[in-house]
Amino acid sequence: MPKIIKPVAKGDFTAATISVDSQGRVVTAASGSAGSEGFQPSLVAMGPASGTFTADSNSNRIVIYAASGAGGAGGNATQAQRSGGRGGCGAFAIYSHPISAPFSKAYAVGAQGNDGGGGTSGNPGSSGGTTSLTDVFNINGGSQGNGATNNSFGGSGSAGSVSNSPVSATFSAAGNNLNTSDTARYMVPFQSGVARPAGNSPSSFGGYNLGMPGDLVILENKD
Numbered sequence: 001m002p003k004i005i006k007p008v009a010k011g012d013f014t015a016a017t018i019s020v021d022s023q024g025r026v027v028t029a030a031s032g033s034a035g036s037e038g039f040q041p042s043l044v045a046m047g048p049a050s051g052t053f054t055a056d057s058n059s060n061r062i063v064i065y066a067a068s069g070a071g072g073a074g075g076n077a078t079q080a081q082r083s084g085g086r087g088g089c090g091a092f093a094i095y096s097h098p099i100s101a102p103f104s105k106a107y108a109v110g111a112q113g114n115d116g117g118g119g120t121s122g123n124p125g126s127s128g129g130t131t132s133l134t135d136v137f138n139i140n141g142g143s144q145g146n147g148a149t150n151n152s153f154g155g156s157g158s159a160g161s162v163s164n165s166p167v168s169a170t171f172s173a174a175g176n177n178l179n180t181s182d183t184a185r186y187m188v189p190f191q192s193g194v195a196r197p198a199g200n201s202p203s204s205f206g207g208y209n210l211g212m213p214g215d216l217v218i219l220e221n222k223d
Contacts, residue, residue: 047213048111055103065187070195070211072113072125074145074154088142088157090193091174110214122147188215
């Protein structure tokens, strides 16, 4: 048990700073400064959404979890009973970026693409929306599924893509294979930006569910 060899003012000490001599005796005691609050969620948004993210003046780093929107499915060729193609999945990425005050940037969260209408020949869907933070990252949405014709089923859309400029992603997943690393998601909902089949294969008449919108989560490290 260290012994105090110098008088110390009576009271409670917060985040105490003490000095101990070579013989293990406490020679000074005083209140210190509290540690960092750590990473705190500052923005949570699901597409379609846009606005301005303004960091706390004490923040020195942000960590971002982001997914872009899935593309819309192509329309069916109803008379020939051929299905339109599935939209492409949105992409997902994690970014860690140092910042300094003031830090205020526009953000956007991608919507899901619209499905194409059916008919004698199905129309293509529309592409999923982009998720971005100005001067930090840009994640393109999945492309649209193609409409079916009397002679062929619609082709699937391509998955979205992840930018590594100006900030490189620390993790990314961009593909169309469901329940694999292609569609891994962390922090955001597991279905963010995912285009899911409706239970029918492209070689049977049925079609696809509407894809999911993107998501954006930003955490700040506040000193």
